[in-house]
Amino acid sequence: MAVRKPTPEERRYFEKTAATKAKGGGTGKTLAWLLEEAGLISQDMIKDLIPEDESAQTVKHALVSQGLVRDDDILDALAANLGLEKVNLREIKPTPELIEQIDPKHAIKYRVFPVRYDDENLWVAVVDPLNIQVTDDLERIYHKKVIPVIASEDDINRYIKHYYEGTDIADLYASAADEAIQAESRGEEEDAYANIDLTGTPEADQPPVVKYVDLIFKQAVHDRASDIHIEPTKTGMCIRFRIDGVLHEVPAPPKRWQNAIISRIKVLSGMDLAEKRVPLDGRIKLTIQGKKLDLRVSSMPTIFGETIVMRILDQASVLMGLEDVGFLPDSVRLFKELIRSPNGVILLTGPTGSGKTTTLYAALSTINNPETKIVTIEDPVEYMIDGINQVQVNKEVGLDFAQGLRAILRQSPDVIMVGEMRDLEPAEIGIRAALTGHLVFSTLHTNDAPSATTRLIDMGIKPFLVASSIQAVVAQRLVRKICHHCKIEYKPKPEEIASVGYDPKEFADRPFYRGAGCDRCNNSGYRGRTAIHEIFVNDPELRQMIIRVEPATKIKKRAVAKGMRTLRMDGWEKVLLGQTTIQEVLRVTVADEV
Numbered sequence: 325m326a327v328r329k330p331t332p333e334e335r336r337y338f339e340k341t342a343a344t345k346a347k348g349g350g351t352g353k354t355l356a357w358l359l360e361e362a363g364l365i366s367q368d369m370i371k372d373l374i375p376e377d378e379s380a381q382t383v384k385h386a387l388v389s390q391g392l393v394r395d396d397d398i399l400d401a402l403a404a405n406l407g408l409e410k411v412n413l414r415e416i417k418p419t420p421e422l423i424e425q426i427d428p429k430h431a432i433k434y435r436v437f438p439v440r441y442d443d444e445n446l447w448v449a450v451v452d453p454l455n456i457q458v459t460d461d462l463e464r465i466y467h468k469k470v471i472p473v474i475a476s477e478d479d480i481n482r483y484i485k486h487y488y489e490g491t492d493i494a495d496l497y498a499s500a501a502d503e504a505i506q507a508e509s510r511g512e513e514e515d516a517y518a519n520i521d522l523t524g525t526p527e528a529d530q531p532p533v534v535k536y537v538d539l540i541f542k543q544a545v546h547d548r549a550s551d552i553h554i555e556p557t558k559t560g561m562c563i564r565f566r567i568d569g570v571l572h573e574v575p576a577p578p579k580r581w582q583n584a585i586i587s588r589i590k591v592l593s594g595m596d597l598a599e600k601r602v603p604l605d606g607r608i609k610l611t612i613q614g615k616k617l618d619l620r621v622s623s624m625p626t627i628f629g630e631t632i633v634m635r636i637l638d639q640a641s642v643l644m645g646l647e648d649v650g651f652l653p654d655s656v657r658l659f660k661e662l663i664r665s666p667n668g669v670i671l672l673t674g675p676t677g678s679g680k681t682t683t684l685y686a687a688l689s690t691i692n693n694p695e696t697k698i699v700t701i702e703d704p705v706e707y708m709i710d711g712i713n714q715v716q717v718n719k720e721v722g723l724d725f726a727q728g729l730r731a732i733l734r735q736s737p738d739v740i741m742v743g744e745m746r747d748l749e750p751a752e753i754g755i756r757a758a759l760t761g762h763l764v765f766s767t768l769h770t771n772d773a774p775s776a777t778t779r780l781i782d783m784g785i786k787p788f789l790v791a792s793s794i795q796a797v798v799a800q801r802l803v804r805k806i807c808h809h810c811k812i813e814y815k816p817k818p819e820e821i822a823s824v825g826y827d828p829k830e831f832a833d834r835p836f837y838r839g840a841g842c843d844r845c846n847n848s849g850y851r852g853r854t855a856i857h858e859i860f861v862n863d864p865e866l867r868q869m870i871i872r873v874e875p876a877t878k879i880k881k882r883a884v885a886k887g888m889r890t891l892r893m894d895g896w897e898k899v900l901l902g903q904t905t906i907q908e909v910l911r912v913t914v915a916d917e918v
Contacts, residue, residue, distance in 0.1 A: 359401055394808055396476075402453055403474045411439055413449060413479040418487060428488040430465065434458045437483045439473055449475035478809070478844060485546060533584040536577055537592075541619075543574065545612045548852070550636055550677075552619075554589070556582055556629035568804050568853050569677070572846070586623075586630050593621040601625055605704070608634070620704065637706050649679070649686050650855030652897060655889075658859060659798070663687045663765075668795030669758045671745075673770045678800050679855050680767045681706055681743075687765065688712060688741060699735055701728035702743035717743070725750035733757055742766040748784045755785060758793040771914065772891065773799040773860035774880040777870045791862075791870040799858040801891055801912040803904045804850035810842035811902070820906050824896050837902040854903060856894040856913070 403410040416439060425438045425446055435451040436458065450458055450472045462470040540563065544552050549565035556562075560579045564571045577585065590597055593606025608619040618637040623630050646656045662670055670687075672680040685707055688698055692711050703717035703725070713735070715728050725742060726749040732740055733753075745751040745766045758764045770776045776797040780790045816836050818828035839849025860883050862870075869879050884890060889897070895909030 359398065394811075396808075399474050399476065406453060406474075408453060408472060408474050409447075410474040411449060413437065413439075413475050413483055418483070423487050425466075426462075426488075430462065431484055431488045434462065435480060435484065436462070437475075437480050437487075439475075441468075445469045445471060447471045447473055449473050449480050451477050451480055476809075481546075489542075533577075533581050534588060536581070537585060537588045540574075541610060542612055544636060545615065545617065547572075552632075552634040552636070554585065554632040554634075556626065556631060558628055561585070567846075568848075568850055569802060570848075582629055586632060589621065589632055589634070590623065593619070595621070595623060600630055607704075618706070620706065646683075646686050646690060649683050650898075651857060652894065655857055655859060655894075658861070659687070660690065662796045662859075662861070663691055663763075665763055665795050667758055667761050667763055669755060669764045669766065669793045670795050671776050671797045672765070672767045672800060673773060673776050673797060674767075674800040675769065677802070679802050679853075680800055683798070683800060683855065684741060684765055684767065685709065688739070691739065696738045697736065698739040698741070699732045699737040700741035700743070701725060701732060702741070713737075726753060729753045729757070733762075737762060739763045740765070744768070745780075745783075751780060751783055752785055752789075755780075755789050755793045758795075759789070768797075770799070772876075772880060773797040773858045773888075774883055775876040776860075777879065778873070778876045781870075781873060787871050787873050791867040794862050794870075796862060797860040799860075799891055800855050801895075802853045802855055803895060803898070803908045803912055804848075805852045805854050805903055806837055806905060807839040807842060807845035807849055807851035809844045809851070810840040810849065811837050812840045814838055816906060823910060824892060824899075824906055826896065831900075834900065835902075836899070836906075838905050849905075850908070854898065856891055856898060856909070858889065858891045858894060860888055 399410055402408065418438075422438050422441065425441050426436065426448070431437060436448040439447040439449055441447065446462070446466060446468045448459075448462065448470060452458070453472050453474055459470045459472055540552060544565050547565055547567055549567050550569075551566040553564040553566070553571065554561065555564070561576045561582055563574045563576050565574060566572075587597055589608075590604070590606070592608045595604045595606040602625065604623045606621040606623075608621060610617045610619060615638060620635040620637060621632060622634075623632045646659060647653075651659060672684055674680050688700070689709060692698060692709065694711070697713070698711070699713040699715065701715040701717065705714045705716050708714065715723075715732070717724060717728060725744070725746065729740070729742060729750055730753065740754070740757060740762055742750060742754050742764065743766070745754060745768055751766075754764045754766055768776050768779060770779050774797070776799075777790050777794060780794075781787050813835050814837070821828040821831055839845060839851075841847035841849045845851040860880075863886070866879060866883060866886075869882065880888075880890075890913075892909060892913040895904065895913055898904050899906055899909060
């Protein structure tokens, strides 16, 4: 069999890829060095932000999410450096013949989409152009010369979903509703799916309800939802996804499916099917598109039936670094110093859903090593981390935070994480543990960081214990990020800048950004979220103020004078970086009393 010689274009592509791999090591470093060569990032950023074993896609997501590099700039750099064509899939009209060039299972497995073809060649848009194995495999399968082209990852995923992964919820509902109507016309029971077998693995020939539940999971992951809400109403059902902190309604199933849908979810999550009178908790483990997900499931009885909320926990997010959580570079350096303290209490504060747990896990992952014993007690354990001993609160057998903490202290830990200091007893034990040589992490619900000290005193802990044990308090909020696909420059009104507390004249020539709205962000102008932080670091002067039980506002004012950046100040920095908008910062922060 004759061996086909590579074309000059292919040779340049493979030589470039091989050279960058030799220079950088893994695919993450490969992309990093390529972007550095294009002048988009610096060598310092490569050393500080990009681990050796990261994939190119992980690196790309990290750089784009932090606003360091635009996605389109990365595509341009890849196209120029690898000598590949860049295409816009939205300008392509896929024909049935084009779609048939790639088998659905291969399009989904390799994350590729056909762009054009002839008798001997097949051009495909690839998610990771640095992964030569994809084109090699496809050439063996289809016996054609496979030529990679550069395209937006979001576009590729959307086209794969639309053309290869089947239909969406609305189409499935329409077809399933037709089946229900046909069932009724045959004289079958009104509740056609009340007694279906819900315990098996979903297959193509299973009842519509089972397929509908599975598709809800897939659609929620595709839409980047953090929660799925299933709510019975008087006349039907309501299905809503929480995306970037805002609820969005999706097509709902027939009312007659209500019991079957609830039963399916309860079986998957290990709940008692017969118990419908009291709230229940459960958990579902899923793998969707290569992502390992945990769904934390909660059911509650209402007057129209059981309502279910599922919190989607992406196991990959536990591997996030502190930069990915949203810390600015100087805050990363400060927080890394704090979490390596030999003892003391470090608190994360903020409302429910502000990302406190994610930040805590990022901190624990940073200091997790064989020389350090880390034990956590949580309710519930949201993410599982190798090398960390995690304890689940179980109130039915009397294992609460206080009892768990006492047991943990007998395990000779170096670092302890308490899910939440809800009342006096666990807070007091945690603080005394810090005073006896342990580093303790926990969460608290307060409006800002300095208020955590007065909150602990109000709970009944003596002021001198609070003052001597608290190392730092980090307040956190989540703000929506500007959609980088429709990001445009604009000039804010002077009163907008003044509302954040800054002089408009100082920023008259500074560029500001917002999202114009596009189909990828549902015309909201926002896509994804990042965190803003307020880091309160205790020192001798502030400890004296805590012992004297001075007001939190006075403590905050002094901390700001010493260099603390408030939530609104941190949000303003992210506005100047083009990551979020003035309106979004104002929405999640209160005026600073300093």
